[in-house]
Amino acid sequence: MTGKKLKFFAFLTVVLVLMALVAGCKSKSADEDTIKVGVVAALTGFIAADGQGLLSAVELWANEVNDAGGLLGKEVELIVLDSASDPKTANEKAKTLVGQGVDVVIGPILSAERSAVYPVVTEAGIPLLYSTFYEGGAYDDLMFITGEVPEQQTQAFVPWLVENYGGRFYFVGSDYEYPRGTNARAKEYLEAAGGTVAGEEYVVLGTTDFSSIIARIEAAQPDVVFNNVVGTDAVAFSKQFYEYGLLDHITFASTVHMETYVAGIGVEASEGILVSFGYFENIDTPENNSFIEAYRQIEPDIPITTITEAGYAVLLMWSEAVKAAGTTEGQAVREAMEGMTVQAPEGQMTLRAHDHHSTRHSFVAEVRNGQFVVIKDLGVLEPGEDQRGGN
Numbered sequence: 001m002t003g004k005k006l007k008f009f010a011f012l013t014v015v016l017v018l019m020a021l022v023a024g025c026k027s028k029s030a031d032e033d034t035i036k037v038g039v040v041a042a043l044t045g046f047i048a049a050d051g052q053g054l055l056s057a058v059e060l061w062a063n064e065v066n067d068a069g070g071l072l073g074k075e076v077e078l079i080v081l082d083s084a085s086d087p088k089t090a091n092e093k094a095k096t097l098v099g100q101g102v103d104v105v106i107g108p109i110l111s112a113e114r115s116a117v118y119p120v121v122t123e124a125g126i127p128l129l130y131s132t133f134y135e136g137g138a139y140d141d142l143m144f145i146t147g148e149v150p151e152q153q154t155q156a157f158v159p160w161l162v163e164n165y166g167g168r169f170y171f172v173g174s175d176y177e178y179p180r181g182t183n184a185r186a187k188e189y190l191e192a193a194g195g196t197v198a199g200e201e202y203v204v205l206g207t208t209d210f211s212s213i214i215a216r217i218e219a220a221q222p223d224v225v226f227n228n229v230v231g232t233d234a235v236a237f238s239k240q241f242y243e244y245g246l247l248d249h250i251t252f253a254s255t256v257h258m259e260t261y262v263a264g265i266g267v268e269a270s271e272g273i274l275v276s277f278g279y280f281e282n283i284d285t286p287e288n289n290s291f292i293e294a295y296r297q298i299e300p301d302i303p304i305t306t307i308t309e310a311g312y313a314v315l316l317m318w319s320e321a322v323k324a325a326g327t328t329e330g331q332a333v334r335e336a337m338e339g340m341t342v343q344a345p346e347g348q349m350t351l352r353a354h355d356h357h358s359t360r361h362s363f364v365a366e367v368r369n370g371q372f373v374v375i376k377d378l379g380v381l382e383p384g385e386d387q388r389g390g391n
Contacts, residue, residue: 034077035070035328037062038097038105038126040117045085046205046231049260050109053308054131055080056299058106061315063298071319072326083108085231091116098124103328104318106311111135111177118143125330127337129318131310133255133277135181137389139355142330144317144337146310146349146358148278149383150185153255156362156378157276158189158226165251166223167195172213172237173228175202182228182255198222203229210237214244227254235264242269259303259372267370278360279309279346280372288345313344313358317351347380357383 039058042051062076070076079100083090090113097105098120105121106129108114114130115138121128122142129144136149161169169190173179179202187197198220201213207229217225225246229237234256241247242265253274259281262270281292281304291312295304321336322328338353350359362378 032074032101034075035072035322036077036079036100036102038094038100038102039078039080040083040090040093040097040105040107040113041080042085042109042113043080043082045083046233047085047109049302050132050258050305050307051083051085051107053260053299053302053305054107054109054311056295056302057308057312058315060295060298061312061319064294065319071322072328083113085110085113087112087116091120094120097121098126102126104129104333106131106315108132109307111138114138122330127318127330127333129311129314131314132307133178135178136185136384136387137181139388142334144314144351144356145387146314146317146351146360148306148310148360149357149387150182150255151384152278152360152362152381153276154182154186154189155381157253157255157364158186158195159193160364160376160378161224161226161251161253161274162190162193162195165253167193168198168221168223169195169226170198170217170220170222170224171200171226171228172217173202174207174230174233175204179228179230179256183226186226186255203233205231205233207233208236210240211244213237214240214246217250218244218246222250224251224253227252228256230256232264234261238265238273239269247272257367258305258307260305262367262370262372263303270367270370273367275365275367275372276362276378277306277365278363279306280363280365280374282365282372282374283346283363285345285347287343287347291345309345310358310360313342313346313349316342316344317349352383355383355387357387359383 041054042048065076081093090108094117104127109132111134118128122140127142131146133148171183257275317340321333324336325332341350346361359380362381363374364376365372365374
């Protein structure tokens with residue numbers, strides 16, 4: 001072969017390689033008929049009610065997008081996998097979604113599940129959307145979080161409790177990241193408000209008998225029990241707290257008791273429980289009323305929780321970012337999503353550019369006759385100074 005031919009074939013090889021690289025950099029949806037949204041959520045297991053509620057919000061969002069003509073002119077396709085309330089399973093399902101070429105993943109529910117999922121998803125260049133309230137400190141370039149962090153649930157709530165119910169607190173939580181992280185923050189705000197810690201203990205997930213803990217609470221005589229026991233365990237604890245007669249003279253406050261919990265606890269045993277979240281179903285805004293009406297057409301029975309609403313909100317952010325970027329490619333969407341404000345059912349939510357966490361309202365609600373009633377709006381709170389720290 002002559003020198004000229006060798007140079008020509010070398011040039012042709014370089015061109016072909018560059019063409020392949022350019023093609024590989026295109027959004028996965030560029031050459032596909034649908035935009036694939038992966039959902040990894042606990043549809044079975046002890047946290048299933050929360051996963052099912054999140055899924056209903058995703059379905060509502062997808063229906064609205066498709067009814068309006070799709071996203072980038074393409075139909076949204078949902079690929080839904082069950083994490084079974086288990087981190088290992090969540091990790092496996094995330095790998096499956098990545099293998100199926102999804103453009104984004106929303107979920108899961110638990111902090112341990114998130115820690116098992118996010119590296120799989122974001123290292124593949126795919127955004128992960130997370131809407132569960134959690135312990136804070138999680139950051140990744142392609143992870144976007146609308147769930148409350150401890151600062152948003154405790155910074156205003158704890159001093160309000162001290163002022164209205166007394167400053168002697170007994171902390172009880174499930175033994176994993178979120179309860180411990182939230183209680184650590186709550187104790188800081190308690191001390192600043194002049195309160196004291198009467199006791200603190202944690203239980204393994206799956207605990208059903210709380211009699212010994214209740215006896216210690218009774219002996220300590222706190223003004224407030226500050227609860228972070230989660231899932232079906234929280235239902236058992238709340239029922240036993242009522243059955244032993246403590247609800248009559250000790251205020252029960254929580255940062256985990258969602259509408260799904262109250263339904264399981266029952267009307268009498270949940271009466272008077274106080275909770276702090278960024279969203280409750282009875283918030284009276286036009287946006288929330290429309291959201292509830294549309295949600296109920298998809299899911300008439302499952303209560304709408306803060307996880308549900310925050311999941312819907314983060315999908316609003318992601319879809320607006322996709323429109324602005326003109327692509328589903330992860331880094332392009334990230335740039336468009338940072339600093340974005342959307343009108344969510346609870347009000348305006350802004351995603352901070354530097355740590356990908358969202359502003360949230362701080363509402364206090366009281367359970368009355370089996371329903372949450374918002375009794376105090378503590379305002380819109382930032383998610384602390386900076387949530388870049390751990391995962």
